[in-house]
Amino acid sequence: MNEMTKIETTLKDWETDQEVRWCPGCGDYAILKAVQRTLPQLGADPSNTVFISGIGCSSRFPYYMETYGFHTIHGRAPAVATGVKLANPDLDIWLVTGDGDGLSIGGNHMMHVLRRNVNMQIMLFNNEIYGLTKGQSSPTSRIGTKSPSTPIGSYDRPANPCAFALGSGARFVARGFDISKKLPEVLVAAHAHQGAAFIEIFQNCIVYNKDVFEAFAVPKGAGDHQLWLEHGEPMLFGDAKTGMDKGIALDVDALELKVVDVADGDWEAAGVLVHDQTNRTIVHMLVEMPFGPFPMALGVLYDDPQPTFESAVIEERAKSAAGKEANLAKLLAKGQTWTVEATEGHPA
Amino acid sequence: MATLAANTPEAAADAAPDAVVVRFAGDSGDGMQLTGGQFTLSTALAGNDLATFPDFPAEIRAPQGTLFGVSAFQINFGSREINTAGDAPDVLVAMNPAALKVNLPSLKPGGLVIIDTGEFSKRNLDKAKYDVSPLDDGSLAKWDVLAFDISALTIEAVKPYGLGNKDALRSKNMWTLGLALWMFDRPRGPIEDWLKAKFKSKPDIADANIAALNAGHAYGETAELSGPLKQLHIQPVESAPGLYRTITGAEAISLGLVAGAQLAELPLFFGGYPITPASAILHHLARLKEFGVTTFQAEDEIAAICAAIGASYAGQLGVTSSSGPGIALKTEAMGLAIMTELPLVIVNSQRGGPSTGLPTKTEQSDLYQAVYGRNGDAPMPVVSCSSPGDAFECAIEACRIAVKYMTPVMLLTDGYIANAAEPWMVPDPASYTPFPAKFLAEKNAGDTLLPYKRDTKGARPWIKPGTPGLMHRIGGIEKQVDTGHIDYAPDNHQAMTDARVNKVMGVDVPDQEVSLGDTSGKLVVVGWGSTFGPIRRAVDNSRRKGLDVSHVHVRHIWPLPKNLGALLHSYDNVLVPEMNTGQFKTVLRDQFLVDATPLTKTSGQPFAIAELEAAIGKYFDNVEGNEGGEVAVNDTQLPSPEAEI
Numbered sequence: 001m002n003e004m005t006k007i008e009t010t011l012k013d014w015e016t017d018q019e020v021r022w023c024p025g026c027g028d029y030a031i032l033k034a035v036q037r038t039l040p041q042l043g044a045d046p047s048n049t050v051f052i053s054g055i056g057c058s059s060r061f062p063y064y065m066e067t068y069g070f071h072t073i074h075g076r077a078p079a080v081a082t083g084v085k086l087a088n089p090d091l092d093i094w095l096v097t098g099d100g101d102g103l104s105i106g107g108n109h110m111m112h113v114l115r116r117n118v119n120m121q122i123m124l125f126n127n128e129i130y131g132l133t134k135g136q137s138s139p140t141s142r143i144g145t146k147s148p149s150t151p152i153g154s155y156d157r158p159a160n161p162c163a164f165a166l167g168s169g170a171r172f173v174a175r176g177f178d179i180s181k182k183l184p185e186v187l188v189a190a191h192a193h194q195g196a197a198f199i200e201i202f203q204n205c206i207v208y209n210k211d212v213f214e215a216f217a218v219p220k221g222a223g224d225h226q227l228w229l230e231h232g233e234p235m236l237f238g239d240a241k242t243g244m245d246k247g248i249a250l251d252v253d254a255l256e257l258k259v260v261d262v263a264d265g266d267w268e269a270a271g272v273l274v275h276d277q278t279n280r281t282i283v284h285m286l287v288e289m290p291f292g293p294f295p296m297a298l299g300v301l302y303d304d305p306q307p308t309f310e311s312a313v314i315e316e317r318a319k320s321a322a323g324k325e326a327n328l329a330k331l332l333a334k335g336q337t338w339t340v341e342a343t344e345g346h347p348a
Numbered sequence: 349m350a351t352l353a354a355n356t357p358e359a360a361a362d363a364a365p366d367a368v369v370v371r372f373a374g375d376s377g378d379g380m381q382l383t384g385g386q387f388t389l390s391t392a393l394a395g396n397d398l399a400t401f402p403d404f405p406a407e408i409r410a411p412q413g414t415l416f417g418v419s420a421f422q423i424n425f426g427s428r429e430i431n432t433a434g435d436a437p438d439v440l441v442a443m444n445p446a447a448l449k450v451n452l453p454s455l456k457p458g459g460l461v462i463i464d465t466g467e468f469s470k471r472n473l474d475k476a477k478y479d480v481s482p483l484d485d486g487s488l489a490k491w492d493v494l495a496f497d498i499s500a501l502t503i504e505a506v507k508p509y510g511l512g513n514k515d516a517l518r519s520k521n522m523w524t525l526g527l528a529l530w531m532f533d534r535p536r537g538p539i540e541d542w543l544k545a546k547f548k549s550k551p552d553i554a555d556a557n558i559a560a561l562n563a564g565h566a567y568g569e570t571a572e573l574s575g576p577l578k579q580l581h582i583q584p585v586e587s588a589p590g591l592y593r594t595i596t597g598a599e600a601i602s603l604g605l606v607a608g609a610q611l612a613e614l615p616l617f618f619g620g621y622p623i624t625p626a627s628a629i630l631h632h633l634a635r636l637k638e639f640g641v642t643t644f645q646a647e648d649e650i651a652a653i654c655a656a657i658g659a660s661y662a663g664q665l666g667v668t669s670s671s672g673p674g675i676a677l678k679t680e681a682m683g684l685a686i687m688t689e690l691p692l693v694i695v696n697s698q699r700g701g702p703s704t705g706l707p708t709k710t711e712q713s714d715l716y717q718a719v720y721g722r723n724g725d726a727p728m729p730v731v732s733c734s735s736p737g738d739a740f741e742c743a744i745e746a747c748r749i750a751v752k753y754m755t756p757v758m759l760l761t762d763g764y765i766a767n768a769a770e771p772w773m774v775p776d777p778a779s780y781t782p783f784p785a786k787f788l789a790e791k792n793a794g795d796t797l798l799p800y801k802r803d804t805k806g807a808r809p810w811i812k813p814g815t816p817g818l819m820h821r822i823g824g825i826e827k828q829v830d831t832g833h834i835d836y837a838p839d840n841h842q843a844m845t846d847a848r849v850n851k852v853m854g855v856d857v858p859d860q861e862v863s864l865g866d867t868s869g870k871l872v873v874v875g876w877g878s879t880f881g882p883i884r885r886a887v888d889n890s891r892r893k894g895l896d897v898s899h900v901h902v903r904h905i906w907p908l909p910k911n912l913g914a915l916l917h918s919y920d921n922v923l924v925p926e927m928n929t930g931q932f933k934t935v936l937r938d939q940f941l942v943d944a945t946p947l948t949k950t951s952g953q954p955f956a957i958a959e960l961e962a963a964i965g966k967y968f969d970n971v972e973g974n975e976g977g978e979v980a981v982n983d984t985q986l987p988s989p990e991a992e993i
Binding site: 016018046047048050052055062063066067068069070071072073076078079080081082083084085086087088090091108109111112313316317320321324325326328329331332333334335336337338339340341342343 | 389392393395538586587588589590591592593594603606607610615617619634635636637638639640642644646647648650651652654655656657658659660661662663664666680681683684688774775776777778812813814815816817818819820821822823824825833834
């Protein structure tokens with residue numbers, strides 16, 4: 001995001017007159033509402049906001065936002081967005097992509113927009129399937145996913161979006177899911193981050209990959225399976241009845257995370273880690289935690305800003321131009337020249 | 349090609365030549381391109397017209413002494429108009445056996461070959477596949493041979509500077525240059541200045557090189573007394589008055605893009621990815637930031653064009669550049685720019701293909717790709733440049749069309765133009781008509797914004813994100829007429845397809861002029877791109893022989909000039925020489941139902957003038973060697989003049 005004058009808007013101001021064309025019950029509806037709810041909170045200006053997407057169900061998103069929008073081509077939204085940001089760094093850019101668009105055909109661009117740290121919010125809707133092309137397995141599909149292209153089950157190992165983002169050099173990595181009430185909070189944090197902010201949003205494709213996130217992304221029993229991280233707070237989780245009676249600790253000998261029981265709320269005694277959103281090493285462990293034995297790590301996992309790409313480009317441009325005159329006539333006549341004088345036969 | 353008129357045929361071989369062709373050839377590590385470049389500069393400063401042809405291997409440091417590691421630089425210069433780098437050298441400088449073997453077959457009979465015997469070891473002869481040294485077996489008898497140990501003379505010359513033999517030998521190219529400067533009576537001053545600037549932080553190296561240069565020069569004076577070496581003084585050419593410099597195509601395109609952006613009153617955004625021979629444009633522009641230029645080296649070709657599209661969307665002039673394989677990767681994004689109707693310039697520095705093909709050799713085989721090579725009905729204007737100097741004009745023209753019509757434009761150049769240098773009369777930027785871009789500031793239909801409402805030219809408005817109140821969505825899905833909303837309806841797609849085609853076909857392309865000759869007659873030779881030089885010279889030579897032949901050179905490949913069809917039909921025969929298998933010929937036949945005859949060549953080498961003259965001669969029955977009158981030009985490939993290698 002950028003420093004900007006705050007504008008008063010309501011959710012309605014961010015809706016377009018276009019009919020939303022996602023399947024009834026699609027998780028995308030909830031994400032759309034969460035975004036439309038978040039932008040007024042930010043004081044964002046629709047005239048200064050650009051939604052840029054690739055191809056896929058998620059990438060229809062810009063059509064439903066009353067902002068500037070660019071629905072580009074498959075996988076290339078990060079590259080288009082980089083050009084937009086370099087041309088006008090004052091624009092507030094939201095990138096919308098999916099697991100196929102962002103990690104398969106566009107994986108290369110995703111890596112580079114993250115490592116360059118172009119200032120924008122990147123929402124990757126992960127539904128672990130290709131929806132718009134009717135249900136083929138995707139790079140995040142779990143092994144054994146049955147689909148038209150993998151009739152007896154997929155056999156290639158899935159990518160982990162947040163681990164990919166960290167490995168690519170992202171300075172902000174967060175997780176949320178479509179129907180989570182906390183999604184707007186995550187979006188606010190992403191927007192506040194100066195640089196490329198990567199947000200993996202688990203999204204339920206009710207037609208082709210229904211309820212694959214049911215184990216943690218439903219209200220019932222959520223506490224046992226969701227670890228919501230907050231900077232400076234202990235990594236505690238647990239169900240509503242028993243309270244936060246479990247935590248994440250570091251097994252120092254094995255150098256890996258472990259789940260520990262917390263008795264009487266004394267998390268310190270149990271060795272529970274305090275979340276430090278700038279500790280890259282622990283964050284790597286958190287995003288790699290296998291779900292099942294561990295809860296799903298959610299919220300702002302990593303937030304440690306570094307100078308943005310566009311600021312570096314502006315600086316380099318200024319340095320390169322310093323002391324030079326932008327005189328085209330002089331530029332054209334640069335280097336060793338010679339003059340042919342006018343003669344009788346060839347007057348000037 | 350800066351002269352006012354052609355006076356005599358190319359490379360006449362009379363006693364006082366008005367043009368000379370020199371080829372420097374050596375190992376790719378010998379610095380032949382540098383030698384050629386500096387010799388070019390001194391030639392330009394001496395007031396000769398010139399054209400050059402750098403010919404180097406794709407490998408950065410091919411194994412030393414091998415046949416495929418030979419790097420050559422040819423220059424044709426003279427006291428009259430020069431159109432090409434020359435068919436066959438008068439002088440060949442061969443720095444090792446491999447360079448001799450590769451280049452000797454093209455040397456004119458009776459020409460001079462200067463040989464560094466210091467490199468004619470058994471090992472180097474083996475690498476060049478010589479069983480017996482050509483210095484010993486009489487095989488050089490039909491040429492004047494000046495063979496001596498340049499290596500040893502160089503080492504001797506730079507001895508005072510305490511360099512090891514290996515470092516000392518690096519100055520061999522300067523020794524050779526010194527000799528060449530003596531041969532053509534050129535001052536050494538500019539080269540000395542250049543060496544001092546280049547080795548500013550290493551004055552010893554600069555001094556050593558200057559010593560080598562001087563030694564080579566002094567050798568010439570001495571050798572003249574006893575050997576075949578003669579000093580020649582080529583008079584300055586009679587040129588139009590003005591300020592001149594030398595320029596390569598890559599430089600000219602870069603400068604033209606900067607000029608185009610200024611005329612459009614827009615910042616320039618250049619997205620590029622390293623590829624031969626297009627990278628030079630990225631390198632030039634990266635040093636021009638003070639002109640509001642942003643250069644972005646992207647992660648791949650696709651990202652380079654997509655970032656340029658993003659920049660155009662945000663209100664800058666987006667430009668991307670590549671060569672055939674990279675252009676192929678950009679194709680889908682070009683479709684996006686066509687669909688979203690955003691200005692964009694795509695520079696294609698063509699090289700031999702398909703696939704990786706011949707990275708450092710030239711070809712014109714991307715014409716189909718430029719005109720037809722996209723999915724869907726995806727019309728795009730195509731402009732092609734015919735020489736390094738013309739590349740400046742064409743880059744401005746591409747920017748103009750892109751901004752005026754809200755469309756991507758492809759600018760075709762090729763490896764030959766990109767690397768070749770020619771004298772260039774420095775233009776006055778104030779002499780170009782500005783074409784300032786206009787951005788929509790408020791709603792354009794009462795209370796409604798219509799992002800795809802077209803003006804009389806068929807162009808939609810350019811709306812920068814960040815403009816208050818003009819929020820709208822664009823994308824690659826078919827747009828509804830006027831509103832730009834998603835619309836798959838049959839009538840709408842018909843209407844939008846028509847609108848896109850009509851817009852491009854309505855681009856204000858200037859009428860085609862005849863480059864040389866008459867507006868009707870027995871034969872017209874139609875060219876495009878870098879074949880300009882050889883065609884011009886061949887047609888000129890043929891006309892001097894009294895043949896009724898004219899030259900038409902087309903800059904606007906798409907849309908074609910509106911009068912071109914009628915013009916071509918006014919000749920009895922249409923001959924289309926191209927460095928491909930006949931692509932423009934197909935377009936001409938398709939567009940104008942004209943009986944265009946192809947003359948094709950895909951050897952990676954430019955056309956030789958003699959090849960073209962021979963092809964022209966076959967249409968006339970009074971030409972020597974052309975028995976029995978008119979003979980149809982064959983459809984088969986012309987061999988390269990160096991094909992025997």
